[in-house]
Amino acid sequence: MTDSPSKEYISMARLIAFFCSGFLALLSTGELQTQTQHDFTVCGSSVANECSVHMCAANIGISHPDIVVETNTLSSVPPPDITYTLSIPDRTISSGLLSALQLEAIIYACQQHEVILQNGQRAGFLIGDGAGVGKGRTVAGIILENFLKGRKRALFSVSNDLKYDAERDLKDINAPDIPVFALNKIKYGDTATSEGVLFATYSALIGESQAGGQHRTRLKQILDWCKPSFDGVIVFDECHKAKNATSTKMGKAVLDLQSKLPRARVVYASATGASEPKNMIYMSRLGIWGQGTPFKAFDDFLHAIEKRGVGAMEIVAMDMKVSGMYIARQLSFSGVSFRIEEITLDEQFKLVYNKAARLWAEALELFTRAADTLGLASRKSLWGQFWSSHQRFFKYLCIAGKVRRLVELAHTEMQHGKCIVIGLQSTGEARTREVLDENDGHLDRFVSAAESISDSAEVMLCVFSAKLEELKLRLLGRIAELGKELPLNTLDELIDRFGGPEKVSEMTGRKGRVVRRPDGSVRYETRAEQGMNIDHVNIREKERFMTGEKLIAIISEAASSGISLQADKRVQNRRRRVHMTLELPWSADRAIQQFGRTHRSNQVTAPEYIFLISELAGERRFASIVAKRLESLGALTHGDRRATESRDLSQYNFENKVGAYSPLSKGMIDVGIFCKEPRLGLNTEKDCTITKFLNRILGLEVYQQNSLFQYFTDNFEYLINKDKKEGKYDMGILDLAPGNDEIHEETQEKFLTPGNPQEGQVILYKISVDRGMNWKEACSKAEKLTGDYEGFYLSNKVHDTLTSDNKSCFLCLSSKCQITSHL
Incomplete structure (x- = not known):
């Protein structure tokens, strides 16, 4: 039985009560305190790390071609009943152009769009499906449904590379008659297009014309095209691009667009759109904060959630699903394999690394002395530049130490009939451009990305007095000497080792690269091909990889959204993808986008993931977390914080x-x-944050x-x-009694949240859980024990149960300890 039941009962009741819409009201009143989640420990509970197969609520359409799952916490709550009737033609549905999974999302989105919030704006819908489920076709289906209902205009906000994918999706679902226009191809004063889909990149939303006139901004041009009474669809695809809305022009434009078109049917679509509570600020149409809600403003909502930790985020996602404003499914990771490849650093690399660490320590001392000598009152800018350069330098150095082993692994995998996808976050182009500028556009050597330390140091040291000139020159001399030993730019070195651009499909955001000529000389060349815009290069390189013309692809963050590189049944290159990660992404946003490039619907084989980590501190732990929890990245993204444990690091100093x-x-x-x-x-x-600690120790x-x-x-x-x-660890939402445990409901009480006499019902359950086994089974196990210390033990602690004061009897084994009975 449980210990004193009060705290456990109340905590458990509140967790169950969160299934009701009263949860948000409780948060706003402050009744739910932070410590409740830390005090919550129920005997017989366990955290399930696996997902459940998603069951479509809509009984319509053909099954999705691949198994799709939903996190356990989201699958434990039902979506609302379906009341909406689709207008999409039967031939589109029966032919499977839209799967049952995609039709379900279309129905719930259109159904939610029938709701008018208390502030007079139309409710929006968030599609949080994971990469590869088919968000593109789902969004195309929503546009088609509204087009058939007579709403002939739609605004589709996407990133540059995704415009072509969006056009393809419309054609794929038999909607080729819907006209498509690109905003950047239309003059500022032109609003002649009467109907169709207007594509606008997020950067285009903040575009301005230097010529003046009536349409001086793209935003005003869009508003004039839509008209104030606009009730069509606005899609914010890959909507995490608009995060940090209050601090960027782009984010403000997204909010402005929604507020000035109150009747628009807004759809947010992104697997990572809500990976952090602060990034939800642009989702104003969800109706979680504002007029008629428990939270007056977004900041109130953010404070309430962050105060209570990740456990509260899980429940927000569940509450959103119950309310009909959110859906989040993901491909099953059945068949996907994970491997961590540990790389031993050679002695020469360690010598260079240690030399660099000592040099940075000397630089720190010099900068401190200089700042003291000059009597600088504010040193924030100085140290900001210093530690930023410090972090980038050692990051590049760590990555460079893995190149040789990656090339060996790639060649081995290709010999086994596979193809390679290599993931990077950065390209080092900035350093290459600097060297080009220094040499008047000429470059005859490969560049080291880490070598930029000398420029950073020189820029920061140039303000110092003549008194320190000698120390400055000595330090710069040592920096120049170290620069000769530093490894080359990782991306250029990889392409060179694999045989040059003819063998590698590069999908990055950089405009040029350093290549080796057949005669052995080195030169800088642009990535743009003859007669082809630089924006189309990544798309062309993707085609070369998918046809099998090239068997190695390198993708950076710039190409991590929307590009499909899986072993698709419809392409020539059906080799199994081996996705190698040299550089672990900094955030869940970036991780889920990059890993989703090679694991998508309609694939012949699931990919294999290899995380290359060095023996340097920290990498091993983070790589293990990503590999074990790749199925569901982030608490809010899929409603299950248990899917990633990396957040645990931030809970301890x-x-x-x-x-x-x-x-x-x-x-x-x-x-x-x-x-x-x-x-x-x-x-x-x-x-004194964990992030700062882990970044800084790389300099040791x-x-x-x-x-x-x-x-x-x-x-x-x-x-x-x-x-x-001690029962203080935040275990998240627990699944009761997964084994032989017994749960007994003692009592239940119903409460109504303040201000909601009819709705927001909260039920308080008092339960008891017995996780013991019967005495006969315990004795049978004890007879088979042979260890010196194995056997029965009686606890000193007295349990105040509902019936009497008892002590627990433990049957202890050499590998684990299990409660067996209560005497």
């Missing part, structure tokens, strides 16, 4: 006493983690950072285990 180990203590000072002298006004929460010498990170990991795991034992 790492403070320890390592001063006794003097070399390590000096190293911590060298990377700015320890201070030589006490600092006043230091905010522990703000200034190899043996120091590995020793320190091992110490950190040991403490981290100890704290987690300690919290679990």
Whole structure:
């Protein structure tokens, strides 16, 4: 039985109550306090990491070609009943051009669009389907449905590369008669197009004409085309592009568009659109905050959610599904294999790395002395530039150390009849352009991305006094000397090692690259081909990979949205994709986009993922997390925080006493983690973050950072285990009684949330859970035990159960300890 039931019962009841719409009201009143999720521990509960196969609520259409799943927390709540009737022709449905899965999303989106919020605006819908499920066709289906209902105009906001995919999707669902226009091809003063789909990139939304006139901005031109009474569809595809809406012109334009067209049918479509609560600011049509809701403004909603942690985010996603404003499915990862390839760094690389670490430590000391000498009052800009350069330098260095092994693995996989996709986040083009400018457009050598340290140092040092000139010159001399030993730009080196651009499909955002000529010389060349716009190059390179003309593809963040590289049944190149990741993305947004390029619907074989990690501190842990939890990235994205554990790192501050180990203590000072002298006004929460710690320790010498990170990991795991034992660990939403446990409902009470006498019903359940096994089964197990310390143990703790005061009896095994009975 459980311990004293009060806290557990209340916490469990509240979690169950979250299924009701009263959850958001409870959050706004502050009745649900942060500690409830930390105190929540129910005997017999377990966290299920797997997803459930998604069952379509709409009994219409042909099944999706691949197995689609939904996280357990989302699948535990039902969507609303379907009341909407589709107008899409039967031939489109019966032919399977739109699968049952896609039709379900279309129906719920159109049904939600019938709702008018209390502020007078039409409700919007969020499609959170994972990469590869077919968001493109779903959106095309929504446009077609509204076109058939007489709403002949639609605005489709997409990124540059996705316009062609969107046109293809409309044709694929038998809607070729819907005219399509690109905003950037229309003059500012022209609004002649009467109907059809207007494509506008997010950057185009903030476009302005220098000539003046009536239509000086693209936004005004769009509003004039739509008219104030516009009730057609506005689609924000890959809508995470508009995140941080209050701080960017693009985000403000997205909000402005929605507020000035109150009757528009808004659709947000992105697998990562809500990966962070703060990025939901542009989703004003969901009706979660604003007039008639528990939250007056978005900031109130954000504060309430962030105050209560990730557990609250899970419930927001569940509440959104119940309310009919959200749907999120993802491809099953059955058949996908994950592998972590650990790379041992050679001694020469370690020597260069350690030399670089010592040089940065010397630079830190010089910068500090210079700032003190000059009496700089504000040093924020100085240190911002310094640590930014520091982080980028060691990031490039870490990546470069894995190139040789990646090339070996790629050749081995291709010999086994597979093809290769390599994922990078950055291209190093900025450094290449700098060298080009320095040499008047001429370049006869490969460039090192990490070498930009010299430029950063020179820029930051140029303001210092003549008194420090000698130290400055000495440091710059050492930087130049180190630059000769630094590895080459990773992207250029990879292409060169694989045989040049003729063998590799490059899908990145850079405009040019450094290549080796047949005679062995090196030159810089543009990526644009004759008669082809640079914007079309990535699309052409994708075609070459999919036809099998090239068997190696390299993609960067710029090509991580919308491009399909899976072993599609409809293309010539059906080899199994081996997706290798040199550089782990910084955020869930980027990870889900890049991994989704090779795992999509209608594929012959599922991809194989290989994460290449070095022996440097930190990479191993993060790679393991990504590999184990790739099925569902992010709490809000798919309503299940348990799908990724990387957030756990941010819940602990790492403070320890390592001063006794003097070399390590000096190293911590060298990377700015320890201070030589006490600092006043230091905010522990703000200034001592896990992210900063993990970034800075890369600047330690190899043996120091590995020793320190091992110490950190040991403490981290100890704290987690300690919290679990004390019942303070946030386990998320738990599945009760997955095994032999027994649950007994004791009582239930109903409550109505303030201000909602008819709706928002909350039910408080009091339950008891018995996770013990019967005495006969326990005795049978005990007879088979042979270990010296195995057997029955009686706890010292007395359990105040509902019937009497009892002690727990444990049957302890050598590998685990399991509660067997209560005496």
